[in-house]
Amino acid sequence: MNSDTLKAFQKELTCSMCMNYFLDPVTIECGHSFCRPCLHLCWDETPNLKCCPECRGISEKPDFKTNITLKSLASLARQARAYYVNGSEEQICVSHKAQGIFSEIEKDLLCGLCSESPEHVAHNHSPIQWAAEEYRDNLLKKMDSLWNMTQEIQNSLKQETSKIQSLEDYVALRKVMIKAEYQKMHLFLHEEEHLHVDAMEKEAKEIFRQLKENEFRMTQQKEGLKQMYRELTEICHRADVELLQDLENVLERTEFVQMQKPQSVNPELTSWCFTGILDMLNNFRVHNVLNQETISNCISLPEDVRKMIFGDDHHDTSGEPPRVQSFAAWGAQTFTSGRHYWEMDVPHSSNWILGVCKDSLISDTDITIDFEEALLLFSLKMNNHYFLSTNPPPLIQYVKRPLGKIGVFLDYDNGTVSFYDADKGSLISSIVSSSFHSPLKPFLCLGSP
Numbered sequence: 001m002n003s004d005t006l007k008a009f010q011k012e013l014t015c016s017m018c019m020n021y022f023l024d025p026v027t028i029e030c031g032h033s034f035c036r037p038c039l040h041l042c043w044d045e046t047p048n049l050k051c052c053p054e055c056r057g058i059s060e061k062p063d064f065k066t067n068i069t070l071k072s073l074a075s076l077a078r079q080a081r082a083y084y085v086n087g088s089e090e091q092i093c094v095s096h097k098a099q100g101i102f103s104e105i106e107k108d109l110l111c112g113l114c115s116e117s118p119e120h121v122a123h124n125h126s127p128i129q130w131a132a133e134e135y136r137d138n139l140l141k142k143m144d145s146l147w148n149m150t151q152e153i154q155n156s157l158k159q160e161t162s163k164i165q166s167l168e169d170y171v172a173l174r175k176v177m178i179k180a181e182y183q184k185m186h187l188f189l190h191e192e193e194h195l196h197v198d199a200m201e202k203e204a205k206e207i208f209r210q211l212k213e214n215e216f217r218m219t220q221q222k223e224g225l226k227q228m229y230r231e232l233t234e235i236c237h238r239a240d241v242e243l244l245q246d247l248e249n250v251l252e253r254t255e256f257v258q259m260q261k262p263q264s265v266n267p268e269l270t271s272w273c274f275t276g277i278l279d280m281l282n283n284f285r286v287h288n289v290l291n292q293e294t295i296s297n298c299i300s301l302p303e304d305v306r307k308m309i310f311g312d313d314h315h316d317t318s319g320e321p322p323r324v325q326s327f328a329a330w331g332a333q334t335f336t337s338g339r340h341y342w343e344m345d346v347p348h349s350s351n352w353i354l355g356v357c358k359d360s361l362i363s364d365t366d367i368t369i370d371f372e373e374a375l376l377l378f379s380l381k382m383n384n385h386y387f388l389s390t391n392p393p394p395l396i397q398y399v400k401r402p403l404g405k406i407g408v409f410l411d412y413d414n415g416t417v418s419f420y421d422a423d424k425g426s427l428i429s430s431i432v433s434s435s436f437h438s439p440l441k442p443f444l445c446l447g448s449p
Contacts, residue, residue, distance in 0.1 A: 012096040020237045022074040026064040032058035037233045132240035150225040157218040217262040231425035289442040292328045331441030343405045350381040351447030356440040375417040
């Protein structure tokens with residue numbers, strides 16, 4: 001093979017981004033090939049637009065399989081380069097000035113004569129090029145783990161950033177709910193109203209601080225992971241002897257960086273007691289609001305409620321509305337005007353729905369609620385955390401989940417439904433509707449534990 005052909009062959013095995021022989025090469029949709037680490041780092045800078053670094057062609061796929069043939073050829077090219085390179089790095093043994101081999105036990109370089117000495121003869125040895133390629137593969141696996149963890153941190157970072165905006169909107173809305181609640185009280189509670197709002201804002205400020213600190217830590221962790229990823233990429237491109245030196249220290253630092261994963265913050269505001277609220281609500285107390293007859297079956301959930309409970313990643317391939325196994329009961333009486341207050345006990349269920357609805361359509365297999373005119377409070381358990389949400393519209397309530405009785409106050413004429421922690425006398429949420437046009441009845445659904 002003449003020198004021009006050899007150079008052309010070597011160029012075909014060289015990544016155009018790092019200008020080194022390919023590491024874990026992938027061939028993208030346009031046909032060009034790059035090191036997977038180079039492509040990861042390039043596309044991470046422009047996550048919304050993945051273009052070929054050479055031809056700028058748009059790539060639709062998020063990931064690609066390793067080009068095994070190209071990887072094998074690049075490995076052979078590295079070994080051939082190491083074989084023909086002459087220099088001090090091949091004169092490993094000071095005593096014998098002989099070409100080195102790698103000892104698996106000592107993680108060190110020896111010459112052939114030293115490897116046959118009584119001290120080393122029983123140990124496993126392999127040529128430097130073989131050992132370097134094996135450890136290069138091990139480092140690539142570590143790099144895959146680092147990159148996957150980087151993407152997990154990126155997803156967590158997006159969620160944490162989203163919480164800040166969501167919580168800001170919720171705090172503003174909750175301030176309105178708190179002020180409206182105090183307007184039901186006497187004027188002498190005006191001072192308590194200000195104290196309540198100030199305490200909530202101070203607590204929210206602290207939660208914002210924690211979220212922003214966690215956002216910063218996640219950003220730092222992501223950059224640390226990428227820096228370690230770049231460092232391992234650089235180490236992989238080093239000469240074999242240099243690559244094998246201080247290898248254990250590099251792997252230990254990699255493990256340490258991966259252990260520093262920040263935990264997500266669960267924002268939750270304190271539910272303060274409203275002085276005298278239960279005494280006022282009990283003036284509108286209604287007893288025995290639920291039928292004695294119940295049904296144990298499935299409840300169908302509409303799309304907006306499904307997204308609130310399961311998130312956007314949950315897809316139902318059947319094409320039918322999602323259903324949840326449930327134990328349901330509904331109102332023994334119907335309300336068409338006035339103010340009404342009742343309490344429901346849900347101490348043993350982590351998932352439940354309660355509130356008021358227009359009507360329930362019941363079959364042998366399903367319960368179908370008309371959610372277009374239903375005001376409901378949901379308790380959901382996801383990832384070992386309890387969440388409260390209301391509907392409509394679907395909205396997460398950043399307050400602690402009650403463990404005992406829940407009070408429901410229906411003001412039909414003013415189009416509002418409020419939910420209370422009846423044991424504490426604190427507000428969970430108030431839902432305001434423009435007006436009610438249909439008879440409403442109480443509703444309770446207890447999900448599977």
